[in-house]
Amino acid sequence: FPDISDDALDELVAQISLQRPFAGSIIVLGHLEAQAIHIPAACVRESLRKVDTIGVIVRPAELSNELRWNVRGANALWHFDGNEKLKLWGFYVHGCVDSH
Template sequence: MSGDLSQPALRTTALLVEHLVSNIAPRHGWASRYISLVVMYKCLGKCVPLDEVEGLIDSVVASGLSLERFQTTPPPPRNIGTSHDVHTGGRPRHVLDLDWAIELHVMGNPWDAVADALGVCRHTLYYHLERAGLSPERPAFTEMDDETLDEHVAEISLKHPLAGKSIVQGHPKVRGLHIPVARVQESLWRVDAIGVIVR
């Protein structure tokens, strides 16, 4: 293939790049980068296979256009995670994904943040949890003696020597064990006091 700009596909690509350089790039401070691409396109088009140059420019143009779409599109509404039941009079009832809400809470998010993510207030979320027969409380702490806890913490400390109390506490959570932070920290002091001091 030659570097002739009269080919229809090549001309279209050149027009898109020129549009990007003249209209989109200056608004976002991209001008110098894309102008250098046009220069590269016109210079290298004669010595590099045109399909490679076209592919590069197409990907740059696609990236630029998707960025422009992202920046010009308004954000979604705040309560996108909720919907409403059929209206039968009065204020419409929210339909919340309670499984997702509980999963977010178990990950360590407070109920205020979970309610905010669902686009409702905390009291509404509590009401829906009560209606579904679910408890808004965190799971009860796992009964475990200090020796067993020390064994778990020692195993984690050996595998992850630079892990602090938060990471060490996360490992038992994955196994379904819910242990207070203070107990994990005390166990770390018993098992790996030097590591605690170093961290």
């Protein structure tokens, strides 16, 4: 890992946060690595907490889009999904789940 001071890291993270206001620690880490700055993810998270405190608090709340279903009872709502990653070998996986 390169020798970079906390202040220099905070400045770089602040610049990235200004360019991409909704960027989390993974995106910031990717930007730093693209600039050939390899730093542990924990250091980037800590710096992001210092530089963009409000964004760190708000981002997880925006991602929580859990849907609530109000149904009559069992068998009233089903979810169906499929996976075709193995279709090259003739395997198709489909499944249904009762969402009650």
